[in-house]
Amino acid sequence: MSTVERDTRHDIIDVAERFFRQIGYQKTTVADIAKSLRMSPANVYRFFDSKKAINEAVAERSMSELEATVAAIAAEKRPASERLRDILSATCRINAARYLDNHRLHEMVACAMEESWDVVRGHIERYDAILRSVVADGIARGEFTARDPVTATHCVRMAMLRFCHPLLLAQCAELPGPTVEEMIDFILAGLGAVRSAA
Incomplete structure (x- = not known):
């Protein structure tokens, strides 16, 4: 995994944790995370195959x-x-x-x-x-x-x-x-x- 990919995964985890703290795991969507990072949901799915995988990482x-x-x-x-x-x-x-x-x-x-x-x-x-x-x-x-x-x-x-x-x-x-x-x-x-x- 390249440094850029590692950094992107790290950013996704950071944003997901922030959303989980602010609005909760159930209300947070992959689209919310993607929008905050100015990327498409499809791009988030390149790094995590599901919301469950993001939660696991957090x-x-x-x-x-x-x-x-x-x-x-x-x-x-x-x-x-x-x-x-x-x-x-x-x-x-x-x-x-x-x-x-x-x-x-x-x-x-x-x-x-x-x-x-x-x-x-x-x-x-x-x-x-x-x-x-x-x-x-x-x-x-x-x-x-x-x-x-x-x-x-x-x-x-x-x-x-x-x-x-x-x-x-x-x-x-x-x-x-x-x-x-x-x-x-x-x-x-x-x-x-x-x-x-x-």
């Missing part, structure tokens, strides 16, 4: 940005418990900033989950791999007493779901329950975090 870029942030934290030379705490806090903070006050982005994510589950599943697998690397490191260094990093990682993600899942953030916001910090403390205790390592 969702994937958003997910990739989160993955890059948490991967950078995971790579730091610090105790695993500190890195895990910061990864979970960053995930909650980023998702809340993106989705909590934007119902139209909720709609986009809902469509991605219904229409493009492979994109979402790919994100979950990559995110879990990052978490698992930190959990496994903590086990190997004796910071965590948990034995199976795969099961532990799944438990960590599931425990944080109401704080991180774009569709649950708003729905669970008013429900009684622990704060993000309390839940992270609970998770670290469940992993058997050794206090002196933190």
Whole structure:
């Protein structure tokens, strides 16, 4: 793919995301995106074969940005418990900033989950791999007493779901329950975090 083609794809994704935020995924048409970019809908279809493909690209870029942030934290030379705490806090903070006050982005994510589950599943697998690397490191260094990093990682993600899942953030916001910090403390205790390592 040439630089011009890459730039055009990038522009289409930018404009689509702006429309999804402003008027919503369902109301946005390929014609709207094309008009904003001063090109024909047929030209947009040269780069994306459907509106669903555009939505996938918008969702994937958003997910990739989160993955890059948490991967950078995971790579730091610090105790695993500190890195895990910061990864979970960053995930909650980023998702809340993106989705909590934007119902139209909720709609986009809902469509991605219904229409493009492979994109979402790919994100979950990559995110879990990052978490698992930190959990496994903590086990190997004796910071965590948990034995199976795969099961532990799944438990960590599931425990944080109401704080991180774009569709649950708003729905669970008013429900009684622990704060993000309390839940992270609970998770670290469940992993058997050794206090002196933190």
